Amino acid sequence: MTSRAKNLTHLHTTLGVRSLYDSVCFCNRCGLCASACPAYQENPLEPNSPRGRNQAMRLFLEGKLKGKKHRAALRALLTSCSLCGKCVQVCPGQIPTPAHMLEFRRLLNAPLLPGSLFYLLRLRETSPRLFNFIVRTGLWINRLKILSLFAALPGLSWLKHTCEILPKQTPKPFNAPLQTRPNFIYLPSLEAEFFLPEMAYSAYHMAAKKHRVAVWKNTASGLFEYLYGDIRLAQKTVRRLLLRHQHTGNGKLPLLCDSIDVYHFLKQAPQLFEGFPAWQQKAQHFAQHVIFITDILPKRFKTIPHFENPVLFMPSSILQGTSPALKAAPQILQTLFKKNFVECGYKQAGTIAAGYGFIRGSHANAYQLQTVRTVAQNQAQAVFVLSGLAAMELGCSLRQFYPSAQVRHIADLNG
Numbered sequence: 107m108t109s110r111a112k113n114l115t116h117l118h119t120t121l122g123v124r125s126l127y128d129s130v131c132f133c134n135r136c137g138l139c140a141s142a143c144p145a146y147q148e149n150p151l152e153p154n155s156p157r158g159r160n161q162a163m164r165l166f167l168e169g170k171l172k173g174k175k176h177r178a179a180l181r182a183l184l185t186s187c188s189l190c191g192k193c194v195q196v197c198p199g200q201i202p203t204p205a206h207m208l209e210f211r212r213l214l215n216a217p218l219l220p221g222s223l224f225y226l227l228r229l230r231e232t233s234p235r236l237f238n239f240i241v242r243t244g245l246w247i248n249r250l251k252i253l254s255l256f257a258a259l260p261g262l263s264w265l266k267h268t269c270e271i272l273p274k275q276t277p278k279p280f281n282a283p284l285q286t287r288p289n290f291i292y293l294p295s296l297e298a299e300f301f302l303p304e305m306a307y308s309a310y311h312m313a314a315k316k317h318r319v320a321v322w323k324n325t326a327s328g329l330f331e332y333l334y335g336d337i338r339l340a341q342k343t344v345r346r347l348l349l350r351h352q353h354t355g356n357g358k359l360p361l362l363c364d365s366i367d368v369y370h371f372l373k374q375a376p377q378l379f380e381g382f383p384a385w386q387q388k389a390q391h392f393a394q395h396v397i398f399i400t401d402i403l404p405k406r407f408k409t410i411p412h413f414e415n416p417v418l419f420m421p422s423s424i425l426q427g428t429s430p431a432l433k434a435a436p437q438i439l440q441t442l443f444k445k446n447f448v449e450c451g452y453k454q455a456g457t458i459a460a461g462y463g464f465i466r467g468s469h470a471n472a473y474q475l476q477t478v479r480t481v482a483q484n485q486a487q488a489v490f491v492l493s494g495l496a497a498m499e500l501g502c503s504l505r506q507f508y509p510s511a512q513v514r515h516i517a518d519l520n521g
C-alpha cells in the first residue's frame with residue numbers, strides 16, 4: 107500500500123477529520139493569533155500572520171495564486187513560518203496552521219532541509235547501521251573540535267549550528283539489556299539515544315521499575331519523513347513501525363516516547379492512511395498504545411531537584427494544540443515546585459527555533475533571544491521542556507546568554 111498523493115488530503119484535527127481545504131477555510135480571520143506569532147512580530151505584514159498564511163493557502167487551493175511571481179512569494183512565506191505552533195495555542199478554533207504550512211510546503215515542493223542533511227537523517231530508516239556509524243564518528247570528530255571545519259564544504263553549512271548544539275563531550279552510547287519477553291516498549295528519540303543518553307536512561311529506568319522493557323534502538327518514528335519528506339515516505343516508515351508493534355506482544359504493548367513531537371505525530375498516525383481503511387484501523391489501534399513520559403512519572407518522588415529561583419515550563423510542540431501530555435507536564439511541575447513554578451504564556455514560551463532542529467532561518471536567532479529574555483526576566487534557575495531537541499537548542503542559547511539557568515527535560519525529574 108502506498109498512497110499516490112505526496113501530501114495529506116485530510117487532516118485529523120482536534121475538532122475532527124477535515125479536508126485540507128475545509129481545514130484552511132475554518133480560519134474565521136479573527137486575527138487573535140497574530141500577536142502570538144513570532145514571524146509576524148518580527149515582520150508585521152499580514153501575509154506573515156497565521157491568518158494571512160491560511161488565506162494565502164486557501165487562495166492557492168482555489169487556483170487563484172498561480173504563476174512564477176506568486177510561487178516565489180509563497181515560498182518566502184513558507185520559510186518564515188517556524189512551525190512553532192504558538193498560533194494553535196491561542197486560536198479559538200484550534201486551526202492547525204503549522205500542519206497547513208507543512209502541506210503547503212509539500213504542494214509547492216519547497217523543501218527546507220539541505221539535501222545532505224535530508225539524506226543523512228533518512229538513513230536512520232533505510233540503513234540504521236550506517237546512520238549509527240556516521241553519527242558516532244561525527245560526535246567523535248566534534249570532540250576534537252574540528253567538525254565545524256566541514257561546514258565550509260558545499261552543502262554542509264548546517265553543520266555549523268549542529269556543532270553549537272551538540273554536547274561538548276562524546277556521549278556514551280545508550281545501552282539497555284535485551285528483553286526477550288517484553289510487556290513494554292521504549293522508542294527513544296534520536297536526540298535521547300545519540301546525544302542525551304542520560305535522558306534515555308532516565309526514561310528507561312522509570313519504565314523498567316514496573317515493566318519488562320524492550321528498547322527499539324535507532325528506529326525511525328516517521329516524524330522526520332513527515333516534516334521533510336513527502337507523505338509516501340512517512341507512510342512507509344510508520345507502516346514498518348505498526349507491523350513491528352503488531353508482532354511484539356500482539357500489538358497490545360504500550361509504546362513510550364520521550365519526545366512530545368514524536369508522541370503527537372504517532373498519535374496522529376491514522377491521518378497518514380486516509381483512503382486505506384485497513385491500515386488506518388491498524389494505525390488507530392497503534393495510536394491508542396502510544397504514551398508519553400508524563401504518563402509514567404511516579405506519583406511521588408523520593409527526591410525532588412532543589413531550585414532556589416523560579417522554575418519555568420516551556421511547551422514546545424509543533425504538531426498539536428492541546429493534548430493530555432501538554433497539560434500534565436505543568437500540573438506535575440506546579441505540584442512539585444509550588445510557588446517557585448512559573449508557566450510561561452504562549453507569547454513568551456520558548457520553542458525550538460525554526461520549528462525543528464538544525465534549520466536556521468534568518469529569524470531563528472531572534473526567536474531564541476526572545477526565549478532567553480523570558481528566562482532572564484523571570485530570573486529562572488531551570489527551564490523544563492518536553493523534547494531532547496528543545497533541551498539542546500535552548501541549552502545552547504542559555505549557555506551563551508544566560509548561563510545561570512539550566513534546561514531540563516521532564517524525564518530528568520526521575521533523577
Ligand code: SF4
Pocket residue numbers: 132133134135136137138139140156157160193196197198199200201203
Ligand atoms: S488561525 Fe485561528 S486565531 Fe488566527 S485568524 Fe484564523 S481563526 Fe483566528
Ligand code: SF4
Pocket residue numbers: 142143144145146155156159186187188189190191192193194203204
Ligand atoms: S507556527 Fe509559529 S511561525 Fe508559523 S504561523 Fe504559527 S505562530 Fe507563526
